[in-house]
Amino acid sequence: MESDSFELRLSRAFYGRDTVTVARALLGQRLVRVTAGQRLSGLICETEAYRGADDEASHAFRRTPRSAIMFGPPGVAYVYFIYGNHFCLNTVTEDAGCPGAVLIRGIAPQEGLAFMRGQRPGVADVRLADGPGKLCRALNITVALNGADLITDPALFIETGEPVAEHEITAWPRIGVRGGAETRERPWRFVWSRAT
DNA sequence: CTCTCGATGCGCT
DNA sequence: GCGCATCGAGAGA
Numbered sequence: 001m002e003s004d005s006f007e008l009r010l011s012r013a014f015y016g017r018d019t020v021t022v023a024r025a026l027l028g029q030r031l032v033r034v035t036a037g038q039r040l041s042g043l044i045c046e047t048e049a050y051r052g053a054d055d056e057a058s059h060a061f062r063r064t065p066r067s068a069i070m071f072g073p074p075g076v077a078y079v080y081f082i083y084g085n086h087f088c089l090n091t092v093t094e095d096a097g098c099p100g101a102v103l104i105r106g107i108a109p110q111e112g113l114a115f116m117r118g119q120r121p122g123v124a125d126v127r128l129a130d131g132p133g134k135l136c137r138a139l140n141i142t143v144a145l146n147g148a149d150l151i152t153d154p155a156l157f158i159e160t161g162e163p164v165a166e167h168e169i170t171a172w173p174r175i176g177v178r179g180g181a182e183t184r185e186r187p188w189r190f191v192w193s194r195a196t
Numbered sequence: 197c198t199c200t201c202g203a204t205g206c207g208c209t
Numbered sequence: 210g211c212g213c214a215t216c217g218a219g220a221g222a
Contacts, residue, residue, distance in 0.1 A: 081218090
């Protein structure tokens with residue numbers, strides 16, 4: 001898997017499905033970042049689904065210049081800047097015209113540990129990328145990668161990882177969402193228990 | 197133009 | 210557990 005890993009990449013059809021389905025299916029897959037001439041990777045162990053007009057917590061609840069990318073074709077990276085300090089990485093889902101994205105909230109680091117430690121000095125290995133902002137810092141992901149096509153981009157993509165059994169997945173309410181009770185209580189945060 | 201506040205993380209208590 | 214840094218997107222005027 002070292003050199004050309006194109007055949008291992010998840011297909012556009014993988015992303016072009018129901019957002020909640022994709023959020024679950026992304027658990028166990030391998031997020032890969034190529035930067036400074038080296039491969040960094042980790043298995044996705046936590047995700048959240050964000051939909052469209054039916055999801056008050058989603059950026060795509062309203063169509064704005066920033067959220068327009070969520071209305072576009074699937075398999076594209078949506079990276080945004082938050083709290084003045086952090087970036088968050090999402091993958092666009094659903095067919096073009098139907099908004100949706102999955103927030104990647106955590107990975108279990110596999111390749112490039114030395115680089116990640118350099119990005120986050122003093123942090124224990126298991127915590128290098130266990131939050132949405134943390135993983136972007138560890139993998140050097142910024143808004144420069146907003147719009148990157150995960151099917152073709154050499155610097156950012158997702159490969160088939162390890163199979164995840166249904167009983168290893170737990171669903172929880174999403175973190176930090178405001179809005180009505182129904183919005184807050186939706187169990188659209190998925191955690192791969194085996195990885196943590 | 198101005199104001200509010202966030203799909204967070206870190207440091208301190 | 211709690212406060213705060215830090216700044217751009219989005220909304221209202």
